[in-house]
Amino acid sequence: MIGIIGGYGEVGHHACLTLQQYGIGPLKIGGRNPEKGKAKQSDLLPGAIWEKVDVEDDESLAGFIAGCDLILNCAAPSHRYSRRIAKICLQHHVNMVDAGIDNNYESDPLDTGDHTIVYAAGATPGFSGLFPIWLGRQFHKVHSLLSYYGTSGQISTAGAEDYLEGALHPNHAPRAAWRNGIVPNVLSRKSGITLPFFPGEITLFPLFDDETHLVAQRLELDNGEWYAAVEGEKSIAALDSASFEYKTNPKAMIEKLCFAVEMDTLGRSPYFIIMVQLTGESEGEEKVKTAVYEIGQIIPFCGKIAAIIVKAVLEGKVKPGLHHTASIEDVGYVMDHLEKTDSTHSIQIIDHSIEELSFEEEGTL
Structure with missing residues (x-):
């Protein structure tokens, strides 16, 4: 049973x-x-x-x-x-x-x-940690990781509460990267960014929590950077106020985030995208691979x-x-x-860096 x-x-x-x-x-x-x-x-x-x-x-x-x-x-x-x-x-x-x-x-x-x-048997955390580890099997040794994930679609009040609890939890190291260990306050938010496979302009928020720490240890990384990609001005403004407002009035902050996401995603197709770049060694050569996993409904x-x-x-x-x-x-x-499974998704593994893919995408425009 x-x-x-x-x-x-x-x-x-x-x-x-x-x-x-x-x-x-x-x-x-x-x-x-x-x-x-x-x-x-x-x-x-x-x-x-x-x-x-x-x-x-x-x-x-x-x-x-x-x-x-x-x-x-x-x-x-x-x-x-x-x-x-x-x-x-x-x-x-x-x-x-x-x-x-x-x-x-x-x-x-x-x-x-x-x-x-x-x-954590879900998309993120969960799959967002498994995916880079799966890609790492194509290397003899992984040196560095660069990861972006983003999702668009309405969020439930329970989902918003869990998101805020996770984002504001003490295990979420502020603006941290992995440099043979956790190094806080070395990364910064990046606004007005365009990335391959992500629709439109996004804002990148540095992300480091228990899952990213686990991935860094499993892959034995020298360097690692993780970012959450957020689109929509109202969602970004809501997240900016979350650290104070969630402590003083959690219910109002949850409602504010849900409304902001609803407004920002109105008329847009939902998606979940994770893009991971690994550099390392394979068969005695330095290699770089970028893997992208895309689905419609999270x-x-x-x-x-x-x-x-x-x-x-x-x-x-x-x-x-x-x-x-x-x-x-x-x-x-x-x-x-x-x-x-019968889920509609696409997965790509490309022998280029994200930076190279960005140049290629700009060239096609």
Whole structure:
């Protein structure tokens, strides 16, 4: 029995559909109003069991979790519920995959014993960490990394809350880069930038958190820089005020960010893009490769990632312990399964630097 908490939300629903395609089940879909989910989705998930579960109530969670072989948590905002649900899973000796993240797992990890908990099983964090590690397999030694990711589309209030919690968490080193270790305050915001594959002008915000730290260590980097690409003046203005306003009035700040994103993305096609450049050695030669992964809808993609990680845990691909998705050893397993899903995406690997691609793009104009 696979229990999916928040299973009729958007991410959870797409995870359930993918699990069903894999023949994994039976599926027990939980939420505060399961009849509502059943009325909308039972035709697509005919074999599912629908059961009430309240993520604010430990007894309700325990009753739902007991008897399951694995729990997939898609309840949001995850910073409120991830650790709580994980603890109850461990009390009942049940493995767990979490589409979200508790931002304190690195500084205050859980003792999982012989059980497995994988968190950040989504697009970012999650896939954004796996993708450069997958590209790094094409090198004998990686020296440097340059990464950009951006997404466009409406954001839910829970998603905005999780985003702000992550961006403002102490583990988010300000303007940091990797120089054989974390070096804060060396990077700066860049405005009015155009990049290959990204539509229009963007503003680049330096990004360094637990995931980027993990990637730097796994690739044994000498140098690494990560940036979040943000388009839209209202979204940028909202983020500029977030560090103060979120502390004083979190609800208002969440609403402000959601409205800003909605206004900035009005009439635009949604996307999620991650572009990674690696330089290093391969077959005795210095090489540079740029990989680009593009999808249209980020929510279905998050659900598919979560389902693939569930499958990996069930098949013993992940050893017992508390794991960030970007720490999974068999990166090829995840990428191979993504290629076999029905998601609309494109992936390119190019033997040129991002700077060279920028010149080429300007030349074609």
